[in-house]
Amino acid sequence: xxxxxxxxxxxxxxxxxxxxxxxxxxxxxxxxxxxxxxxxxxxxxxxxxxxxxxxxxxxxxxxxxxxxxxxxxxxxxxxxxxxxxxxxxxxxxxxxxxxxxxxxxxxxxxxxxxxxxxxxxxxxxxxxxxxxxxxxxxxxxxxxxxxxxxxxxxxxxxxxxxxxxxxxxxxxxxxxxxxxxxxxxxxxxxxxxxxxxxxxxxxxxxxxxxxxxxxxxxxxxxxxxxxxxxxxxxxxxxxxxxxxxxxxxxxxxxxxxxxxxxxxxxxxxxxxxxxxxxxxxxxxxxxxxxxxxxxxxxxxxxxxxxxxxxxxxxxxxxxxxxxxxxxxxxxxxxxxxxxxxxxxxxxxxxxxxxxxxxxxxxxxxxxxxxxxxxxxxxxxxxxxxxxxxxxxxxxxxxxxxxxxxxxxx
Numbered sequence: 001x002x003x004x005x006x007x008x009x010x011x012x013x014x015x016x017x018x019x020x021x022x023x024x025x026x027x028x029x030x031x032x033x034x035x036x037x038x039x040x041x042x043x044x045x046x047x048x049x050x051x052x053x054x055x056x057x058x059x060x061x062x063x064x065x066x067x068x069x070x071x072x073x074x075x076x077x078x079x080x081x082x083x084x085x086x087x088x089x090x091x092x093x094x095x096x097x098x099x100x101x102x103x104x105x106x107x108x109x110x111x112x113x114x115x116x117x118x119x120x121x122x123x124x125x126x127x128x129x130x131x132x133x134x135x136x137x138x139x140x141x142x143x144x145x146x147x148x149x150x151x152x153x154x155x156x157x158x159x160x161x162x163x164x165x166x167x168x169x170x171x172x173x174x175x176x177x178x179x180x181x182x183x184x185x186x187x188x189x190x191x192x193x194x195x196x197x198x199x200x201x202x203x204x205x206x207x208x209x210x211x212x213x214x215x216x217x218x219x220x221x222x223x224x225x226x227x228x229x230x231x232x233x234x235x236x237x238x239x240x241x242x243x244x245x246x247x248x249x250x251x252x253x254x255x256x257x258x259x260x261x262x263x264x265x266x267x268x269x270x271x272x273x274x275x276x277x278x279x280x281x282x283x284x285x286x287x288x289x290x291x292x293x294x295x296x297x298x299x300x301x302x303x304x305x306x307x308x309x310x311x312x313x314x315x316x317x318x319x320x321x322x323x324x325x326x327x328x329x330x331x332x333x334x335x336x337x338x339x340x341x342x343x344x345x346x347x348x349x350x351x352x353x354x355x356x357x358x359x360x361x362x363x364x365x366x367x368x369x370x371x372x373x374x375x376x377x378x379x380x381x382x383x384x385x386x387x388x389x390x391x392x393x394x395x396x397x398x399x400x401x402x403x404x405x406x407x408x409x
Contacts, residue, residue: 038110038118038132040097046104048096058085058109065096065106067123075121079129083111083119116196137195138205142398144188144406147181154187164191164204171207171221171235173339174245176214185213188403190395209395211403219243222392226384238396240380240388246314247374248292248338251322251358252281252345277366278323278359285354287345289322291336292358300328306357307349310342320369323357324348 035042059072067075076085088094088111097108109121118132143158151169152162168189169178190209194202211220221243223233235243257279295314299321302308308325326346336342347354360369380388 037095037097038108038120040108040110044100045107046098046100048098050094050096052088052090052092052094054090056088056090058088061094061096062106062109065098066103067106070123070127075127078127079121082129082131083121087113089113115200115202134196135198136202137198138192139195140190140192140208142188142190142402144186144399144403146183146407147185147187148183151178151181151187160189160191161193161204164189164207167204167207168210171210171243172212172219174248175219175243176212177249181212181214186403186407187212188399188406190399209392209399211399220396222388222395224380224384224388224391226381236380236388238392240385242380245374246293247318247369248290250281251289251292251320251356252283252287253290257281278321278357279369280355280357282353282355283345285326285344285346287354288341289325289343289345289356290339291342292320292338293318294338295319295336297330297332297334297336297342300330300332303349305350307351308343308346309349312336312342317363319361321359321361323359324351324355326354 037047040047058076062075063072079085093112095108095110096106097110099105099107105123107122107124109123111119113119116134116136118134119129120132121127121129141160143160145154145158147154148157150165152165155162155165172178188209188211189207191207192205194205196202207221207223209220209222211218213219220238221235222238223235225231225233237243289310291312293312293314295312297310298313298319299311300309306321306323308328309321309323310325310328310330311319311321313319322343324346325343325348327344328342329344330336330340330342345354345356351357358369360367360372362372
């Protein structure tokens with residue numbers, strides 16, 4: 001009896017429209033059962049609430065219900081175009097809506113694949129299946145603050161889903177090293193959030209605008225669709241300059257430079273002075289190494305000095321090479337995208353410890369990647385600039401206004 005009651009209240013929690021956020025106290029959300037579930041008034045039916053267990057199938061769930069002369073196979077065939085019963089997943093909630101008389105005849109099966117969707121098989125009159133969506137409202141929100149730790153901590157302090165931090169780090173991957181942001185760096189973000197039935201929080205929906213202070217500059221980001229209707233969003237600053245660069249700043253997510261490009265240095269293994277035509281990034285063995293730009297794998301292999309290495313040709317001008325890998329994850333001739341993992345950090349070849357030596361070629365000559373002004377991706381088309389500036393004007397004004405009020409306080 002106790003277990004049944006717990007399962008009942010758990011399902012009521014999922015169907016309740018009274019909850020404002022997932023992390024609110026459960027007691028307030030389960031204080032009473034919903035009066036209506038997908039059009040079925042709970043007072044008029046005998047309803048069993050439960051969740052899908054491991055190994056459970058649709059057939060298992062309904063074969064012992066009072067279905068009259070309807071066979072499970074016939075039901076599955078009849079509704080397959082509207083509801084694929086094989087799609088039910090473990091731990092997802094469901095309800096068996098049964099008649100309230102002694103026969104307890106199955107009137108409907110309700111399955112909830114996510115918080116905003118119900119899949120219903122209705123056995124009343126003619127057998128039919130349909131999907132019902134809970135109404136979702138999108139609300140816009142602007143926040144501003146100053147860092148006192150990580151970005152995730154700052155967002156959490158503002159009561160924002162920390163998943164937004166991942167989105168922001170991807171948008172700013174080419175212009176900001178988030179591990180080098182300092183305490184007190186200011187930021188502002190305008191974004192949208194989803195709410196089911198206007199009250200149940202369902203996470204961050206999209207990023208509308210943002211800015212971060214970084215190394216004495218304020219870097220804005222606005223998503224924009226250059227070709228209307230394409231669905232492709234690109235991010236630009238307040239002047240229409242693309243945030244996404246042709247090259248990533250480094251081949252590792254966590255950057256620790258131990259040796260820079262130099263005309264001469266004392267080699268730690270060979271114990272002699274020689275040129276160092278790369279940048280060394282120390283990291284634990286097995287750390288993923290990323291291709292800093294899209295291109296084609298030109299070489300992979302092993303030499304006594306380089307250890308396991310990969311060389312990627314990006315275009316007629318630029319190539320990059322990654323040395324001392326513990327493992328190579330690509331093959332010669334393979335196309336790789338910017339950010340793809342091509343190997344793992346190691347200490348093969350002439351290396352005193354695990355690191356990647358990142359080498360950079362321009363027009364066939366090895367150069368210092370950190371000293372180059374690397375090319376940016378294609379910016380806004382000239383004909384789109386007036387439309388873009390008009391679009392971001394109110395967004396920037398709102399962002400700056402909220403930030404100004406926040407910093408005054």
